[in-house]
Amino acid sequence: MGEIWWSLLGAAIPVVVAGQAFRVKKRRAEEQRLQSARGRERSSDEIFVCERVCTSKRMLKKVGSFSKDPIPDTCVTVCGVSDLDACADACARTVCINQHQVPNWNDICLRRCQSECLKLSSQSQSS
Structure with missing residues (x-):
């Protein structure tokens, strides 16, 4: 036992x-x-976050036909108080610069561009 x-x-x-x-x-x-x-948190002495967005083939493919008449191969660097603000402003100045007559298309363009910008931002910070 x-x-x-x-x-x-x-x-x-x-x-x-x-x-x-x-x-x-x-x-x-x-x-x-x-x-x-x-x-990824910002320390108190880091007031601004800067993001660079380009109208590359990859970005335009991700945004699709929602970007109206984009100027190819242009880039802009924008600083804001957060990643989202910087990406939103940069997208509005490059990829989604020309407004569609259908307002919903502009919103979709900005959302898709912001999403791609944030993905690229998180990839570059984790590398």
């Missing part, structure tokens, strides 16, 4: 150790994720 308990205990120990290792790994991954998110 004692042999059975020792064998059960011998089998349980690796399971407990593996479970603990899994929890530690999961906790470290969560801490890493939170730390990288904190890296």
Whole structure:
């Protein structure tokens, strides 16, 4: 009977150790994720965020036909109080500069351009 308990205990120990290792790994991954998110926060001495938006082929493809008569291969760098503000202003000055007669198209153009700008911004900061 004692042999059975020792064998059960011998089998349980690796399971407990593996479970603990899994929890530690999961906790470290969560801490890493939170730390990288904190890296994007602005410190008190950083007042402005600058974003550069270009009417590249990639950007125009992402925005689609919602940008009306864009001027190809032009770029603008705009600073704002947040990533979103800077991207919105830069998009309005380059990709979505010419207004459509259908107002909804202008909103869609700005949303798509902002989304792409923010993606590119987060990729460049994580690199």
